[in-house]
Amino acid sequence: MRACVLMGSPREAGNTAALLSVFLEEWEELGHEARVIPLYRRKVAPCLGCMACQDCLDSLGCVQRDDLPGIFAQMADSDVILLATPIYAWFCTAPMKALMDRVIYAGVKNYGKQRGPALLEGRRVASLVTCGYPPERGADLWEEGLRRWCRHGKMEYMGMFCRRDLGRAVPFLDADRALAVRDFAQALALAIKVEEHEQKI
Ligand SMILES: Cc1cc2nc3c(=O)[nH]c(=O)nc-3n(C[C@H](O)[C@H](O)[C@H](O)COP(=O)(O)O)c2cc1C
Numbered sequence: 001m002r003a004c005v006l007m008g009s010p011r012e013a014g015n016t017a018a019l020l021s022v023f024l025e026e027w028e029e030l031g032h033e034a035r036v037i038p039l040y041r042r043k044v045a046p047c048l049g050c051m052a053c054q055d056c057l058d059s060l061g062c063v064q065r066d067d068l069p070g071i072f073a074q075m076a077d078s079d080v081i082l083l084a085t086p087i088y089a090w091f092c093t094a095p096m097k098a099l100m101d102r103v104i105y106a107g108v109k110n111y112g113k114q115r116g117p118a119l120l121e122g123r124r125v126a127s128l129v130t131c132g133y134p135p136e137r138g139a140d141l142w143e144e145g146l147r148r149w150c151r152h153g154k155m156e157y158m159g160m161f162c163r164r165d166l167g168r169a170v171p172f173l174d175a176d177r178a179l180a181v182r183d184f185a186q187a188l189a190l191a192i193k194v195e196e197h198e199q200k201i
Pocket residue numbers: 009010011013014015016017085086087088089090091130131132133134137138139164165
């Protein structure tokens with residue numbers, strides 16, 4: 001199975017990257033594939049709210065010319081979309097937010113003269129997060145926002161893995177955290193397998 005990983009941290013050797021690299025190691029050891037898209041190295045401009053996308057029902061139809069279509073195609077062509085991000089001001093980082101805005105508008109044809117489909121309907125979404133506050137106060141608003149984003153886009157929310165940054169004096173990744181993120185990768189893969197099996201019978 002294939003994961004499309006949207007990497008939203010600007011720090012390529014930071015906390016989110018550390019957690020993600022163990023996740024990917026486990027994911028690949030389980031025999032699955034992952035494509036990582038480093039959002040700080042791509043260009044996805046903020047949504048202009050022009051509504052032009054709502055007049056185009058079968059594709060994004062956005063007037064802006066940037067990296068969104070390629071990223072969207074990879075999201076659509078995956079078994080699970082993993083949003084990996086540090087928490088910035090109680091939500092994801094700005095490049096990921098720009099992507100989420102564009103995807104939830106251009107990808108959901110609810111607002112034009114004629115209603116159309118949710119282009120990512122049925123896609124699965126999970127999240128890997130790091131934050132400074134305890135997760136229940138640092139990542140709670142992000143998780144709720146992500147749940148609603150999924151519901152609105154008719155996507156399936158599969159869950160979040162989050163660990164706290166305890167400051168520079170404490171190494172971010174220890175053996176317990178590495179084990180826990182491996183468990184998360186295993187649980188995610190198993191949940192998808194079970195779902196796919198149930199869809200077949
Ligand atoms: C600009 C900025 C805003 C932040 N805002 C929050 C926040 O609202 N809540 C929180 O819990 N942590 C916040 N943090 C802490 C980061 O989420 C945390 O240190 C994270 O592990 C950094 O991940 P990285 O190493 O991948 O960049 C913020 C950090 C920065 C730099």
